[in-house]
Amino acid sequence: MSLESIVAKVESAGRIDRDEALALYSDAPTNLLGHLAEVVRARKHPSAIVTYIIDRNVNYTNVCVARCAFCAFYRPVGSNEGYVLGFDELFKKIDETLAVGGVQILLQGGHNPDLPLEWYEDLFCAIKDRYPDFRLHALSPPELLHLSRLSQRPVPVVIERLVQAGLDSVPGGGAEILVDRVRRLLNCESKATSDEWLSVMRVVHEVGMRSTATMMYGSVETVQERVEHLYRLRELQDDTGGFTAFIAWSYQPSNTELGGPEATSVEYLRTLALSRIVLDNFDNLQASWVTQGGKVGQLSLAFGANDMGSVMIEENVVRAAGAAYCMDEVEIVRNVEDAGFIPKRRNMVYDILGDPLCRDSAVPRRTKLAVARAPGDTSIPAELSGYPARTRTGKAERAVE
Amino acid sequence: MSEDVAGVSQKILTGIRLNDEEWAELLTTRDLISLGMAADAARRRRHGDRTTFVQIVEVPVVTNATLGSLPEQAREIRLTGRPETTAMAIERVEALVSVGGGLPVTGFNLTDLFELSGRDSGRLVQVLVSLREAGLGLVGEVWAEGPLPAETAFTVLREGGMSAARLTLGESTGDEALSLIRRIASWSDAGSVCRCLAPLPRSLASPPTTGYGDLRQVALARLLVDNIESIQVDWSSYGPKLAQVALTFGADDVDAVASVGHDERGWRRSPGEEIRRNITAAGFTPMLRDGCFKAVKS
Numbered sequence: 001m002s003l004e005s006i007v008a009k010v011e012s013a014g015r016i017d018r019d020e021a022l023a024l025y026s027d028a029p030t031n032l033l034g035h036l037a038e039v040v041r042a043r044k045h046p047s048a049i050v051t052y053i054i055d056r057n058v059n060y061t062n063v064c065v066a067r068c069a070f071c072a073f074y075r076p077v078g079s080n081e082g083y084v085l086g087f088d089e090l091f092k093k094i095d096e097t098l099a100v101g102g103v104q105i106l107l108q109g110g111h112n113p114d115l116p117l118e119w120y121e122d123l124f125c126a127i128k129d130r131y132p133d134f135r136l137h138a139l140s141p142p143e144l145l146h147l148s149r150l151s152q153r154p155v156p157v158v159i160e161r162l163v164q165a166g167l168d169s170v171p172g173g174g175a176e177i178l179v180d181r182v183r184r185l186l187n188c189e190s191k192a193t194s195d196e197w198l199s200v201m202r203v204v205h206e207v208g209m210r211s212t213a214t215m216m217y218g219s220v221e222t223v224q225e226r227v228e229h230l231y232r233l234r235e236l237q238d239d240t241g242g243f244t245a246f247i248a249w250s251y252q253p254s255n256t257e258l259g260g261p262e263a264t265s266v267e268y269l270r271t272l273a274l275s276r277i278v279l280d281n282f283d284n285l286q287a288s289w290v291t292q293g294g295k296v297g298q299l300s301l302a303f304g305a306n307d308m309g310s311v312m313i314e315e316n317v318v319r320a321a322g323a324a325y326c327m328d329e330v331e332i333v334r335n336v337e338d339a340g341f342i343p344k345r346r347n348m349v350y351d352i353l354g355d356p357l358c359r360d361s362a363v364p365r366r367t368k369l370a371v372a373r374a375p376g377d378t379s380i381p382a383e384l385s386g387y388p389a390r391t392r393t394g395k396a397e398r399a400v401e
Numbered sequence: 402m403s404e405d406v407a408g409v410s411q412k413i414l415t416g417i418r419l420n421d422e423e424w425a426e427l428l429t430t431r432d433l434i435s436l437g438m439a440a441d442a443a444r445r446r447r448h449g450d451r452t453t454f455v456q457i458v459e460v461p462v463v464t465n466a467t468l469g470s471l472p473e474q475a476r477e478i479r480l481t482g483r484p485e486t487t488a489m490a491i492e493r494v495e496a497l498v499s500v501g502g503g504l505p506v507t508g509f510n511l512t513d514l515f516e517l518s519g520r521d522s523g524r525l526v527q528v529l530v531s532l533r534e535a536g537l538g539l540v541g542e543v544w545a546e547g548p549l550p551a552e553t554a555f556t557v558l559r560e561g562g563m564s565a566a567r568l569t570l571g572e573s574t575g576d577e578a579l580s581l582i583r584r585i586a587s588w589s590d591a592g593s594v595c596r597c598l599a600p601l602p603r604s605l606a607s608p609p610t611t612g613y614g615d616l617r618q619v620a621l622a623r624l625l626v627d628n629i630e631s632i633q634v635d636w637s638s639y640g641p642k643l644a645q646v647a648l649t650f651g652a653d654d655v656d657a658v659a660s661v662g663h664d665e666r667g668w669r670r671s672p673g674e675e676i677r678r679n680i681t682a683a684g685f686t687p688m689l690r691d692g693c694f695k696a697v698k699s
C-alpha cells in the first residue's frame with residue numbers, strides 16, 4: 001500500500017479503508033490532503049456554491065450531572081452559576097433570530113436532572129404554537145439518552161414524544177470520539193457509550209428525522225481512534241443515510257478539568273480533509289470557524305468543507321473554553337466570495353433558501369456572539385415550579401417559588 | 402494540482418518570467434492548494450524541513466523602561482516604535498546593549514530613520530554607522546515601497562554597514578501588495594541586505610485580510626522571490642493558527658515569538674513549547690535562532 005496508490009484510489013472515486021486512511025493522515029503532506037479533499041468535494045458539489053445557515057445556538061441549561069472532563073460549560077447541580085432559561089427568554093431569542101432572517105434554533109443543554117421530559121414537551125409545543133414554521137434542531141443523542149433514563153422510558157418512546165411535540169431534527173453533539181477507551185478517559189462514557197450514541201442516531205433516522213454528526217478531536221485520542229470515529233459514522237450512514245452533515249472541531253482546553261494544549265490549525269485542516277475523503281457518503285462538511293477563527297474557517301473551504309456552518313448569533317460552550325470568534329452574515333459572505341465561491345443561505349436539510357440577506361437589507365453588524373444570559377442573572381423561570389424536581393436543591397428551589 | 406496553476410507554478414520554479422495573463426491566473430485562482438503545493442516545494446528545495454523561529458523581548462523605544470531581568474528564553478531584544486530623534490535611537494541601543502547580556506539588539510523602521518535624518522540619505526548613512534557602532538545588530542524593517550525608494554534603501558544600508566532583518570510591503574495591501582511582490586522579485590540585490598521578506602501586512606487592514614488572501618501572498622512570495630533567503634510570518638501579529646498554516650504555504654521563518662507566556666498553564670503552553678509543537682505538527686523541524694539569524698543550540 002503506497003501513498004501513490006491511495007491517492008490514485010481517492011482520485012478515481014474509490015473507497016479507502018481504515019489502514020489507508022491512517023497512512024494518508026500520517027504520511028501525506030498537508031496540501032496533498034487538501035488536494036484530495038478538494039477532489040472529493042468538487043465531485044459532490046460541482047457548482048461553486050458554499051452554504052451557511054442563519055440560526056441561533058441556544059443552551060437552555062448549563063446544569064449537568066455528566067461532568068465531562070473536557071467541558072468548561074457545565075455547572076453542577078446547586079451551583080450559583082447554574083441556570084435554566086425560561087420559556088419567555090427562549091421566545092425572545094427566537095424573535096431576535098427571526099428578525100435577522102433565522103430559520104431555526106439549535107437547542108442543546110446540560111443533563112439537568114430537574115428538567116423532566118414534560119418540560120421539553122411543553123417547551124417544544126409552545127414554540128411550535130407561536131412559531132409554526134420555525135425549525136427545532138434540538139437535543140443531541142446523550143441528551144435524549146439522559147431523558148430516557150430520567151423518564152424511565154425507552155429512547156424510541158422519548159423520541160416519538162418529542163417529535164409529537166415539535167422536534168424537527170437532531171444535532172450530532174456529544175459524539176466526541178466514538179471509541180469507548182477515549183470516552184472513559186474523557187469521563188463521558190456514562191453519558192453515552194459509542195454504541196449508545198450510534199444507536200440513538202439510528203432511531204432518529206428510522207423515525208424519518210435527519211441529524212448531523214460531529215467529532216471533537218485533539219484531546220486524548222490517538223490518530224487511529226480518530227480514524228475509527230470516522231468509520232463508525234460512515235458505516236451508520238451507509239445503513240441509514242440520515243446524516244446531513246459532518247462537523248469536526250478541536251477540543252478547547254481552557255477552563256476545563258482535562259486541560260492540556262489545543263490541537264493546531266494544521267491538524268484541524270488535515271483532520272477536516274481526511275474526513276472529507278473517508279466520509280464519502282456525507283454530502284456536507286462544515287467549517288468550524290467558531291473554534292478556528294475566520295481565517296482558518298475560510299481555509300476550510302480549500303480542505304474539503306462546502307458549508308460555513310451557522311452565523312450562530314449566540315454561543316456559550318466553546319466560549320466557556322476560551323474561544324470567542326464571531327462571524328456575522330456579512331463576514332461569512334465576504335469570506336466565501338473572497339475564496340472564489342458563491343454564498344447561499346440554506347436550512348438544516350441543505351435546501352437552498354436564497355442569496356445572502358445582507359445583500360438586500362442593512363443587517364446590523366455583529367462583532368460579538370450573544371450569550372445565554374447576562375452574567376449575574378440568576379433568575380429562576382416561574383414555569384419551573386410546575387415541574388417536579390429530582391434533586392434536593394431543585395426541590396428546595398421550587399418550594400421557595 | 403489544477404492544470405493552470407500547476408503549469409504557471411512550474412514556470413516560476415524553472416525561472417521563466419510570467420506574462421500578464423499567467424500572473425492574473427495566480428491572483429484570481431480559487432485553487433489555493435495548488436499554489437501551496439508549488440510554494441511548499443520551492444521552500445523545501447531551499448530549506449528542507451527546517452523552520453527557524455526567534456523568541457524576543459520588546460522594549461518601546463520612547464519610554465525609559467529598563468529591561469529588568471531578561472527572560473532566559475529571549476534571543477533578541479527588539480526596540481519597538483519610532484524614536485523622537487536619531488540621538489534617542491542611538492542612546493537606547495547603547496543602553497540596551499549594555500544590559501543585554503550579549504543578545505542581539507534590533508529595531509527601527511528604516512523609513513522612520515530616513516524621516517529623522519531629514520530625508521537625507523547621506524545623513525541616514527551616518528545614523529546607520531552610529532547605530533552599528535552603538536551595537537545595533539540589524540535594522541528591524543525596510544519598506545519595499547515608501548518615501549525611501551527600495552533601491553536607495555539597499556544602497557544606504559550597504560554604505561552604513563548594516564543589514565535589515567526584514568523587507569516588508571509597507572502599507573500595501575491586496576493586489577497592490579501582490580504586484581509589489583512581483584517587483585521585489587526583480588531586485589537582485591535585495592537579499593544581500595535583507596535577511597527575509599515578510600509578505601503579510603504589518604498593520605490591521607479594514608476590512609481585515611482573509612485566510613485565502615494571506616496564504617496566497619505568502620505562497621506567491623516564496624514562488625517569485627528567489628532573491629531573498631527566507632519568507633517570514635509574524636507569530637504575535639498573525640497568531641498561531643494562520644502562522645502555522647503559512648508554514649505549509651512557503652514560509653520558513655517565524656518571527657516575534659514571545660519569550661514569556663501570559664499565563665501559568667504549565668510548560669506545554671509556554672511560548673517556546675507552543676511554537677515547537679506547532680512547527681512539528683506542520684511537518685517541519687523547529688530550529689531556534691537569535692535576532693541576527695544565527696542558529697542557537699537548544
Ligand code: SF4
Nearest residue numbers: 064066067068071074
Ligand atoms: S459536554 Fe454536555 S454532557 Fe458533558 S458536561 Fe458539558 S454540558 Fe454536560
